[in-house]
Amino acid sequence: MKSDDIVPDLPDEGESEKKEQILIRRLDKIETTGWPASNGNSN
Amino acid sequence: MRRPRVKPEHQPYRSGERTVRIGGEIYGLASEISDPYGCAWAALELMDGSRDRQTVVECLRRRFPGRDVEGVVDTLLASGHVEDADAPVPEQLDARQRARYSRNADYFRWIDLRPREHQWEPQLRLRRSRVVVLGMGGTGCHAAWALAAAGVGAIHCVDPDEVELSNLNRQMLFGEADIGRAKVEAALARMREINSDIEITGEIRRIGSQEELSELIAGCDVLALCADEPRVQGGIRRWANRASAAAGIPWVGGGYAGPQVSVGVFAPGYPCFECFLAEGKERGHVTDFAWPGVIATSAGISGLLVAQGVITLLTGVPEVPPGYVHGVNLVAPDDRVYVRYPSRGDCVVCGRD
Ligand SMILES: [Zn+2]
Numbered sequence: 269m270k271s272d273d274i275v276p277d278l279p280d281e282g283e284s285e286k287k288e289q290i291l292i293r294r295l296d297k298i299e300t301t302g303w304p305a306s307n308g309n310s311n
Numbered sequence: 312m313r314r315p316r317v318k319p320e321h322q323p324y325r326s327g328e329r330t331v332r333i334g335g336e337i338y339g340l341a342s343e344i345s346d347p348y349g350c351a352w353a354a355l356e357l358m359d360g361s362r363d364r365q366t367v368v369e370c371l372r373r374r375f376p377g378r379d380v381e382g383v384v385d386t387l388l389a390s391g392h393v394e395d396a397d398a399p400v401p402e403q404l405d406a407r408q409r410a411r412y413s414r415n416a417d418y419f420r421w422i423d424l425r426p427r428e429h430q431w432e433p434q435l436r437l438r439r440s441r442v443v444v445l446g447m448g449g450t451g452c453h454a455a456w457a458l459a460a461a462g463v464g465a466i467h468c469v470d471p472d473e474v475e476l477s478n479l480n481r482q483m484l485f486g487e488a489d490i491g492r493a494k495v496e497a498a499l500a501r502m503r504e505i506n507s508d509i510e511i512t513g514e515i516r517r518i519g520s521q522e523e524l525s526e527l528i529a530g531c532d533v534l535a536l537c538a539d540e541p542r543v544q545g546g547i548r549r550w551a552n553r554a555s556a557a558a559g560i561p562w563v564g565g566g567y568a569g570p571q572v573s574v575g576v577f578a579p580g581y582p583c584f585e586c587f588l589a590e591g592k593e594r595g596h597v598t599d600f601a602w603p604g605v606i607a608t609s610a611g612i613s614g615l616l617v618a619q620g621v622i623t624l625l626t627g628v629p630e631v632p633p634g635y636v637h638g639v640n641l642v643a644p645d646d647r648v649y650v651r652y653p654s655r656g657d658c659v660v661c662g663r664d
Contacts, residue, residue: 289347289379289382290344290345290346290351290383290386291344291345292386293342294339294340294342295338295341295342295343296338299338299341299343300336300337
């Protein structure tokens, strides 16, 4: 699975500007675990 | 958004010097935020529901002069990890319904990555919806139960048969006292016990043609196909595919071949069931193993995955494009069933040629 950038790089800005931008990307499958380990603590 | 608050289920943590993880550890929800000068972490700390957006921005401006703190804040607000602590509670849901569906609302808040006016939006969509459940066997019972429990506003159940003793290993809406009773009648009674706040109707009926199916689903929002008969003329799934396409109605179909449970989620504008069949056939797959062996778990997973597909279509949460078949293989836990074929250009149902 390819990660999917939610916020793309901004165009036409200097490289240093770009480095300043925060970027959110969804984690890849291999970066996550499959163990829920909870029943939600709910009745 | 009046007073932004990081969703409690999405509690962020630092995963490195310049990275923040948010949304837990679940694939499809969790994100990593690159945070080159600490502003994202600071913004998330400020977003505790006690201040408005402007106050968050001003606090950050003082700490990070000259930086694009508004850009950081707006990126986070659009990310789906933040909710509005001041969100209104919709008037359409009274106290009883808010209590009944409170866990739904928490669940939807957790998995919904679109910024919303309030966390009840998916629940309101369910409430406005009408679903036809065709077939009240192992799959249909579980599907209908889940849709009723989740709060789908109107559910119409259809089946021609009566309850038999051999149904009770998996058809969870029925008990011994129902043996000999029409399935629809028994199912309606049980579902109304579970949720009297929704409209539950049904008819004792066998669907014998595509035309009859078209008539049955007219005006509904989603068809849950939980029957596999008749198999003549291409079978009831083909009728469902065509009747749904003609009416512009999405549909979900589920079933099992012994331990392999699979469910298809289809909608107009996406690759259809017949494309799935044709592509599979070309690849040499035999798609129909109709043997009677089934147990409570295989039937339950099948029906619950059908309900999940229906809920996804009705609410748009999660945002997964239709046109896929997925499921589990109970004899091989490492075998995740998932198929998404492209639409075939020559398909008479969804093709564009
Ligand atoms: Zn097609």
